[in-house]
Amino acid sequence: MNSLFDNYKLGPIELSSRVVMAPMTRVRASATGIPSESAALYYAQRASAGLIVSEGISPSKQGQSEPNIPGLYNDEQEAAWRPVTAAVHDAGGRIFAQLMHGGRVGHPEINDMQPVGASAIAAQGTIFNSGGRLAFVTPVEMSVAQIHEQIEVFVDSAKRAINAGFDGVEIHGANGYLIQQFLSDNSNQRTDQYGGSHENRARFAIEVATAVSAAIGADRVGIRFSPGGKFHDMNESDPAGLYSTLVGSLNQLGLAYLHILETASSEINDDIRKGWDGTLIVNPATVGSTTFTDMDDADRWLERGADLIAFGRYYISNPDLVRRLRDGLGLTEPDLDTFYSGGDKGYIDYPEATAR
Numbered sequence: 286m287n288s289l290f291d292n293y294k295l296g297p298i299e300l301s302s303r304v305v306m307a308p309m310t311r312v313r314a315s316a317t318g319i320p321s322e323s324a325a326l327y328y329a330q331r332a333s334a335g336l337i338v339s340e341g342i343s344p345s346k347q348g349q350s351e352p353n354i355p356g357l358y359n360d361e362q363e364a365a366w367r368p369v370t371a372a373v374h375d376a377g378g379r380i381f382a383q384l385m386h387g388g389r390v391g392h393p394e395i396n397d398m399q400p401v402g403a404s405a406i407a408a409q410g411t412i413f414n415s416g417g418r419l420a421f422v423t424p425v426e427m428s429v430a431q432i433h434e435q436i437e438v439f440v441d442s443a444k445r446a447i448n449a450g451f452d453g454v455e456i457h458g459a460n461g462y463l464i465q466q467f468l469s470d471n472s473n474q475r476t477d478q479y480g481g482s483h484e485n486r487a488r489f490a491i492e493v494a495t496a497v498s499a500a501i502g503a504d505r506v507g508i509r510f511s512p513g514g515k516f517h518d519m520n521e522s523d524p525a526g527l528y529s530t531l532v533g534s535l536n537q538l539g540l541a542y543l544h545i546l547e548t549a550s551s552e553i554n555d556d557i558r559k560g561w562d563g564t565l566i567v568n569p570a571t572v573g574s575t576t577f578t579d580m581d582d583a584d585r586w587l588e589r590g591a592d593l594i595a596f597g598r599y600y601i602s603n604p605d606l607v608r609r610l611r612d613g614l615g616l617t618e619p620d621l622d623t624f625y626s627g628g629d630k631g632y633i634d635y636p637e638a639t640a641r
Contacts (some may be wrong), residue, residue: 289583289594290611293335295564296504296541298379298452300335303587304607307568307595308338308383308455308509310354312625313632318343318356319365325372326633330604332378335593338455338507338544341385341462344442348435349396350387350462352415353627357382358438363445370450381507382446383455384439388463389424389472390517400424401431403466403473403480403489408518413625421518432479432489435463436496443497443506453505453541456493460546461517464490465510468527471520483523483530491534498538507542507566508535512557514548525553532560542566544595558590568595580610605637614638 293300313321321327328337343349343356356362366382373380389402392412402424411418427435443454458464466472467489473480479488490508498506510531513524521527528549535543542564545557558565569582583594600606602619609616615638623631 287587287592289580289587290607293593295336295379295593298336300379300593301333301377302335302607303593304335304583304610305566305593305595306331306334306337306600306606307570307597308340308385308457309597309601310351310625311340311632312351312353313627314353314355316353318346318349318354318358318362320355320362320369321632323629323633324355325369328369328380329372329376329378330633331600331606332373332376332380333605333607334378334600335607337373337378337380338595339380339382339451341383341457342442342446344384344386345438346396347398347401348386348388348391348438348463350385350390351413352395354385357384357442357445357449363449366446366449366451370452374450379452381453381455382443382449382451383457383509384442384446385457386435386438386463388466389421390462391424392419392422394419401427401435402463403427404475406472406474408461408472410518426475429477429479436489436493439493440496440500443501447501447505453507454497454501455507455509455544456490456497457509458490459509459511460514461519464493465514465517465519468521468531469519470522471518483527487527487531487534490531494535494538494540498540503539504541506538506540507544508540509544509546511546512549512553514546524549525556528553528557529560532557536560536562539563542593544568546570555589564592565590566593566595567591568597570597579616583610601631602635603638604635609638
């Protein structure tokens with residue numbers, strides 16, 4: 286079995302280990318989507334990860350899902366990310382930008398824009414806002430022309446990511462955001478080429494990945510899914526068939542990696558591994574889980590064929606997580622109250638482990 290601490294070649298990029306820092310929302314950006322001044326230090330502190338995947342970054346103002354999410358859709362935002370990527374590279378790390386379009390997971394009170402979606406169907410539940418939680422609103426059902434416009438939104442943001450110094454991008458197709466809204470039965474009731482069959486509901490994800498790959502190179506593009514995941518009111522009635530279709534089509538693009546959360550059955554996840562020809566990143570945790578990914582999870586998935594393992598919440602409180610895992614040092618528990626609190630507390634103030 287491969288070791289979590291082996292080097293790994295991800296396309297043209299050499300990774301120092303198979304440990305990935307998972308994308309995690311921290312809501313520390315400004316109201317205009319500029320990353321926090323402390324973001325460079327936050328990511329540089331964690332640069333010993335084989336690969337960092339950034340927090341979700343909005344590819345457009347309309348795609349912003351929550352307050353204080355950073356963006357990558359204008360010159361000011363692009364410039365603000367350069368010190369972040371430079372700090373990671375100076376510390377010997379690698380970093381991909383996660384492009385996260387909220388789709389119907391958004392609200393006019395957050396960005397002064399009506400959200401868009403696969404169909405005009407509101408998600409059940411509420412969304413976080415600085416003044417409290419808000420009921421989801423009904424999104425605008427996109428026309429085919431508008432769908433093509435949103436594909437270009439991803440392309441433009443991906444180009445900006447490369448210009449800002451990121452090593453690549455991860456397209457967020459998980460957790461109920463725009464791409465999964467096309468995959469899920471209950472959020473996609475279209476009757477055109479983007480709705481109905483597995484092939485049609487997978488079309489938007491494939492077209493986004495294809496267009497982004499053409500723009501920046503497929504070996505700089507990863508994509509993330511949560512097969513069968515329910516977060517943000519998703520309901521994929523046949524995840525086995527749907528993700529078989531997705532994986533088969535995405536295989537042809539030569540992407541840098543496929544990143545999945547452990548939201549489906551073991552059988553479905555094993556079928557995805559068997560069907561996917563490239564690098565597979567697995568995040569063994571799920572949204573809302575009370576347990577955090579640890580060495581047992583990593584070893585279990587490396588034995589099952591995963592190439593890289595994504596660690597989430599333990600990376601918040603253990604900036605030197607690779608060393609702690611490798612040397613059997615204790616792990617600091619994160620302060621959940623500071624996950625989304627803003628400011629530097631619980632962000633850049635977690636210390637490294639002391640030597641034995």
